[in-house]
Amino acid sequence: MAKTLTTNTDPVNVPVHAESRTGELPECYFVPATDIYETADELVLLADLPGIKPDGLNVTVEDNILTLRATPAQAEKAPGEPLLEEFAAGEYYRAFQLPADFETAKIQASLRHGVLTIRLPKSERMKPRRITVKVE
Amino acid sequence: MAMKGWVPAARPFGELQREMNRLFDQVFGKHFAAVGRLRAGYVYPPMNVWETDDHYIVACEAAGLAMEDLEVYVTGDQLTVTGRRASQVPETGVTLHRRERDSGHFSRAVTLPGPVDSAKTEATLSDGVLTVRIPKAPEAKPKRVAVQLETDGPDGEKKGD
Numbered sequence: 001m002a003k004t005l006t007t008n009t010d011p012v013n014v015p016v017h018a019e020s021r022t023g024e025l026p027e028c029y030f031v032p033a034t035d036i037y038e039t040a041d042e043l044v045l046l047a048d049l050p051g052i053k054p055d056g057l058n059v060t061v062e063d064n065i066l067t068l069r070a071t072p073a074q075a076e077k078a079p080g081e082p083l084l085e086e087f088a089a090g091e092y093y094r095a096f097q098l099p100a101d102f103e104t105a106k107i108q109a110s111l112r113h114g115v116l117t118i119r120l121p122k123s124e125r126m127k128p129r130r131i132t133v134k135v136e
Numbered sequence: 137m138a139m140k141g142w143v144p145a146a147r148p149f150g151e152l153q154r155e156m157n158r159l160f161d162q163v164f165g166k167h168f169a170a171v172g173r174l175r176a177g178y179v180y181p182p183m184n185v186w187e188t189d190d191h192y193i194v195a196c197e198a199a200g201l202a203m204e205d206l207e208v209y210v211t212g213d214q215l216t217v218t219g220r221r222a223s224q225v226p227e228t229g230v231t232l233h234r235r236e237r238d239s240g241h242f243s244r245a246v247t248l249p250g251p252v253d254s255a256k257t258e259a260t261l262s263d264g265v266l267t268v269r270i271p272k273a274p275e276a277k278p279k280r281v282a283v284q285l286e287t288d289g290p291d292g293e294k295k296g297d
Contacts, residue, residue: 114264
């Protein structure tokens with residue numbers, strides 16, 4: 001199936017906390033919980049971004065670093081006297097080092113019910129090729 | 137003032153837990169807070185509750201949930217949110233690199249501080265945030281009492297000076 005043998009394509013390492021290329025980092029930000037899986041054709045990244053609308057989202061790939069930043073719509077005034085506060089609206093930021101061979105021009109991103117889905121198609125070179133074994 | 141005189145039934149150790157979270161956030165910084173499982177007493181979904189003159193407003197972070205995945209009940213003065221969060225990662229045929237997003241059944245109840253009018257409860261889902269507006273029962277709303285000025289004469293002027 002889609003299993004790959006190599007481990008050096010693991011894209012999940014190296015969270016980039018250095019100065020972001022997409023502008024200065026906010027002083028504090030949330031790191032969204034993220035699932036990443038790989039099929040034969042693509043790498044799929046799912047990130048929880050509750051409270052984010054599409055126009056508040058900024059996904060970039062530069063030098064094989066995938067950066068996602070999201071800003072919630074202008075925070076409304078608290079609707080009343082707070083009784084319980086377990087989450088807050090704020091900026092989200094996370095970056096991933098990608099292996100080199102993705103078709104970065106064909107990356108697709110969609111946001112639905114507060115979940116961002118990013119699909120990165122593999123280049124032909126990275127797709128597993130089935131080798132037919134001849135039995136002599 | 138959060139939680140004034142009110143501890144949700146589901147969190148008997150609310151005070152301790154909040155203190156732990158405060159310390160945690162102080163040490164690791166606010167940006168770490170989203171990794172909820174590392175904090176004390178992680179419950180899903182995280183909730184904010186506000187009170188206005190007429191309503192209790194409850195917001196839940198519920199990314200990835202559609203309305204059909206969610207059930208919202210008001211029983212007496214207790215609000216219950218239950219549902220199932222499906223994993224969006226295919227079960228087979230993929231190589232998994234990261235799994236940080238939780239999936240599965242959840243149920244959470246909070247007891248509201250006063251009587252409510254459950255029939256007029258409204259729930260909306262927007263961008264992964266569930267908002268429930270629960271009107272207070274009429275007897276729980278603040279009542280305006282007309283204050284009448286006492287006067288000694290019909291024109292409001294004191295007599296006899």
